[in-house]
Amino acid sequence: PEVPKGLRFDASGEGEGYSWTQTASEIVVRMPISDATRGRDIDFKVGKQTLHSGLKSESAHRLSGSLAADLTNISEAMFEIEGSGQSRCAVLSLEKRRAGMWPGLWKEREESLQCQDLQRNRPQEKLCGGYGKQPLQSRAEERFGIHTFAFLRRRPFSAERLGAVLEAWPLPQTQRLWLEASAASSG
Numbered sequence: 001p002e003v004p005k006g007l008r009f010d011a012s013g014e015g016e017g018y019s020w021t022q023t024a025s026e027i028v029v030r031m032p033i034s035d036a037t038r039g040r041d042i043d044f045k046v047g048k049q050t051l052h053s054g055l056k057s058e059s060a061h062r063l064s065g066s067l068a069a070d071l072t073n074i075s076e077a078m079f080e081i082e083g084s085g086q087s088r089c090a091v092l093s094l095e096k097r098r099a100g101m102w103p104g105l106w107k108e109r110e111e112s113l114q115c116q117d118l119q120r121n122r123p124q125e126k127l128c129g130g131y132g133k134q135p136l137q138s139r140a141e142e143r144f145g146i147h148t149f150a151f152l153r154r155r156p157f158s159a160e161r162l163g164a165v166l167e168a169w170p171l172p173q174t175q176r177l178w179l180e181a182s183a184a185s186s187g
Contacts, residue, residue: 009101017054017062024099027071029053029092031062039081042090046077049107053079053092063092066107070097 012021020029031053033042043061045052048070054061071077071094079092096102 009103011101013105015063015105020105022102024101025096027067027094027096027102027105029063029094029105030089031092032089033081035084035088037081037088037090039079042079044079044090044092046071046074046092046094048074048097051092051094053090068102068104068107069100071095072097 011023012019014020018029018031020027022028029051031042033055037055041056043052043054043056049067051063051065051067052061053063073095077092077094079090081088082091083089
């Protein structure tokens with residue numbers, strides 16, 4: 001069966017001056033660098049929810065912002081330099097706190113893309129910017145492609161059946177002895 005649109009996540013992506021790939025447990029970011037660039041020329045700062053990386057010689061970081069979800073083991077996060085010539089790059093390996101696919105690398109960019117998708121699908125409504133703000137996460141129809149919900153059960157609820165189960169439920173031994181002792185002392 002086809003995976004609903006809201007459940008499909010890209011396994012890779014690109015940004016200005018970098019590319020990224022993901023598995024359920026990690027994110028790998030590749031930042032192309034020249035042959036002259038050394039490890040000490042790279043500025044790399046990672047937090048639980050943030051990533052800032054670029055070349056010290058550049059005025060702005062190539063990677064900078066809030067990540068789509070949390071990272072773990074940030075004290076062990078590091079980068080490696082791989083390849084040569086045109087394929088030379090700094091590779092940042094980051095471990096995800098919770099296993100699973102992220103909707104993208106950056107948090108705020110994903111939110112703006114979700115708002116653009118909603119606006120494209122329902123242009124008559126004022127979404128994500130004013131009084132009619134409705135985030136995509138709260139709308140199962142938009143997120144998962146689910147239009148109706150149905151709950152089925154084999155047997156209807158019966159208070160009598162529930163009462164019979166509770167009456168037959170065994171008591172722990174300590175309570176049983178206490179009940180027997182209190183019955184003997186009162187009788």
